[in-house]
Amino acid sequence: MPSVQPIKKKTAPTVPATPTPPTGSVDTAFLRTLVGYNARRASLAVIEVFMERMAVYGLKVVDFSVLSLMAHNPGITSRQLCATLDVLPPNLVGLIAALERRGLIERRPHPSDGRALGLHLTPAGMDLTAQAEQTAADLEMDATGRLTAAERKTLIRLLQKVYSRG
Amino acid sequence: MPSVQPIKKKTAPTVPATPTPPTGSVDTAFLRTLVGYNARRASLAVIEVFMERMAVYGLKVVDFSVLSLMAHNPGITSRQLCATLDVLPPNLVGLIAALERRGLIERRPHPSDGRALGLHLTPAGMDLTAQAEQTAADLEMDATGRLTAAERKTLIRLLQKVYSRG
DNA sequence: TATTGTTATACTCTATAACTATA
DNA sequence: TATAGTTATAGAGTATAACAATA
Numbered sequence: 001m002p003s004v005q006p007i008k009k010k011t012a013p014t015v016p017a018t019p020t021p022p023t024g025s026v027d028t029a030f031l032r033t034l035v036g037y038n039a040r041r042a043s044l045a046v047i048e049v050f051m052e053r054m055a056v057y058g059l060k061v062v063d064f065s066v067l068s069l070m071a072h073n074p075g076i077t078s079r080q081l082c083a084t085l086d087v088l089p090p091n092l093v094g095l096i097a098a099l100e101r102r103g104l105i106e107r108r109p110h111p112s113d114g115r116a117l118g119l120h121l122t123p124a125g126m127d128l129t130a131q132a133e134q135t136a137a138d139l140e141m142d143a144t145g146r147l148t149a150a151e152r153k154t155l156i157r158l159l160q161k162v163y164s165r166g
Numbered sequence: 167m168p169s170v171q172p173i174k175k176k177t178a179p180t181v182p183a184t185p186t187p188p189t190g191s192v193d194t195a196f197l198r199t200l201v202g203y204n205a206r207r208a209s210l211a212v213i214e215v216f217m218e219r220m221a222v223y224g225l226k227v228v229d230f231s232v233l234s235l236m237a238h239n240p241g242i243t244s245r246q247l248c249a250t251l252d253v254l255p256p257n258l259v260g261l262i263a264a265l266e267r268r269g270l271i272e273r274r275p276h277p278s279d280g281r282a283l284g285l286h287l288t289p290a291g292m293d294l295t296a297q298a299e300q301t302a303a304d305l306e307m308d309a310t311g312r313l314t315a316a317e318r319k320t321l322i323r324l325l326q327k328v329y330s331r332g
Numbered sequence: 333t334a335t336t337g338t339t340a341t342a343c344t345c346t347a348t349a350a351c352t353a354t355a
Numbered sequence: 356t357a358t359a360g361t362t363a364t365a366g367a368g369t370a371t372a373a374c375a376a377t378a
Binding site for chain 2 (some may be wrong): 026027028029030031032033034035036037038039040041042043044045046047050052061065068069071072073076080083084086136137140143144146147152153154155156157159160161162163165
């Protein structure tokens with residue numbers, strides 16, 4: 001059946017065993033040794049705050065990322081947004097359409113590629129994005145309030161080292 | 167090279183950069199200043215590797231977390247798993263049932279609470295979990311290979327500082 | 333009355349296949 | 356042929372309401 005390899009390596013560092021954990025006290029020592037577990041928990045915690053603040057502008061997290069990239073890359077195409085944010089093209093269509101319906105962005109013919117459309121912020125979009133970016137910057141201190149400025153800088157550097165393709 | 171701009175009809179919005187970014191070069195400088203953006207990217211990168219390795223055991227990431235918590239907390243209840251992993255009770259039912267059908271876990275009457283069921287690993291479940299935990303530990307070095315051991319330790323400490331309650 | 337485990341269900345997010353028009 | 360944008364749709368993940376058994 002599940003003929004397992006007889007490789008009995010030492011399991012994780014075991015902790016004083018409570019046979020039946022009472023309410024509330026759960027041993028998470030092993031999971032907390034894993035970068036993936038901690039990174040996921042931390043990102044969910046920060047993004048939870050992010051979502052709340054962005055809801056004021058009627059933006060989801062991805063909406064904000066798209067608008068911010070458009071602000072700093074006028075004329076960017078959907079394809080470039082997809083590649084940068086790891087979003088699949090079909091999943092960006094509705095998002096772009098909604099932003100356009102709200103009058104925040106404009107789609108113009110691409111100057112050098114007839115297939116593509118250049119994405120541009122409208123004045124209203126620029127205004128909203130500037131406000132949202134300011135909110136995002138302010139939020140950093142609140143969402144990571146337990147970190148010193150130096151720790152925050154170190155954290156970002158190490159995170160980028162993890163996910164940067166090289 | 168004489169960079170003479172004879173006429174500037176309209177002042178550029180904010181960024182003096184290339185009005186039409188060519189393929190591939192997208193300015194992500196602002197997003198990269200945000201902890202949330204970097205944490206999400208890093209967690210997705212690590213968990214992507216995690217998913218691939220766990221697929222060998224027929225486990226998803228949450229399956230692994232559940233089995234690991236059961237290994238270190240024998241008799242843990244569904245409710246405790248939900249509280250620890252931030253999973254809603256209805257979303258854990260099918261997961262537990264599937265692990266039971268595979269013969270990896272057992273549900274026994276809780277010794278002190280007639281409503282609850284204590285969750286226990288079967289011998290097969292213990293064996294699989296031990297292997298999966300070893301794989302998870304090995305994976306750390308691969309998924310975060312660009313970090314030194316000291317950096318990895320620092321990263322985990324800072325991430326926990328971000329998401330730890332109180 | 334409150335809580336555990338559960339069912340049913342809805343909503344969101346993500347993934348795949350295929351079409352069109354341009355290159 | 357390859358790519359940009361799009362449509363339709365399937366699947367996974369996450370959410371709320373409500374119920375029976377027990378505290």
